[in-house]
Amino acid sequence: MRLILLTLGVIVLLTGSPLRADTTEPFATVQNFFAAIARFDYHGMRAQVTEDFQLLEVGELWNIDTLVTQIEEYEGKLARRNYFSLIDSGQDENLAWVSYWNMARYKTAEQEANRAWIESAVLVRTDSGWKIRLLHSTAIPRDKAPEGVQFTEYVQ
Numbered sequence: 001m002r003l004i005l006l007t008l009g010v011i012v013l014l015t016g017s018p019l020r021a022d023t024t025e026p027f028a029t030v031q032n033f034f035a036a037i038a039r040f041d042y043h044g045m046r047a048q049v050t051e052d053f054q055l056l057e058v059g060e061l062w063n064i065d066t067l068v069t070q071i072e073e074y075e076g077k078l079a080r081r082n083y084f085s086l087i088d089s090g091q092d093e094n095l096a097w098v099s100y101w102n103m104a105r106y107k108t109a110e111q112e113a114n115r116a117w118i119e120s121a122v123l124v125r126t127d128s129g130w131k132i133r134l135l136h137s138t139a140i141p142r143d144k145a146p147e148g149v150q151f152t153e154y155v156q
C-alpha cells in the first residue's frame with residue numbers, strides 16, 4: 001500500500017508540475033508585452049504579438065501599429081508601472097487564453113494616477129514561443145477599481 005501511494009505521488013509530481021509551469025508561459029508573454037509598453041520598446045511590443053494581432057480597445061479595433069502610434073506621443077513624458085492579478089488561464093497544444101486584472105500607475109511631471117482594466121488574451125504557440133493574437137481590454141471607471149484584488153508588480 002505504501003509503495004502504491006508513493007508511486008501515485010511521484011506520478012502526480014512528475015506530470016502535474018510541468019503542466020502548471022507551462023500554463024504560466026502565455027501569461028508571461030502578456031506581462032512582457034506590457035513591460036515593453038512601459039519602456040516604450042516598440043520592437044519588444046511587436047516581438048510579443050502575431051503579425052495579425054488585434055486589440056479591442058475603447059470600443060475600437062486596433063492593430064499593433066495603431067497601438068504604437070497611440071503610445072509614441074507619451075514617450076519621454078510619462079512613466080508607467082504595471083501590476084497584474086491573474087484570474088484564469090488555459091491552454092491546448094498551440095492555443096492559450098488568459099484573463100486577468102491589469103493596473104497601471106502613471107506618473108508625469110504634474111501628476112500620478114492609477115488606471116485599471118479587466119482583460120483577456122488569446123495566444124498562439126509559434127516557433128519562437130507564445131505570441132498574443134487577440135487582446136480584449138475593458139477599462140474600469142476610476143471610481144470602480146476592483147476591491148480585494150491582489151496586484152503584483154511586474155518588471156522585466
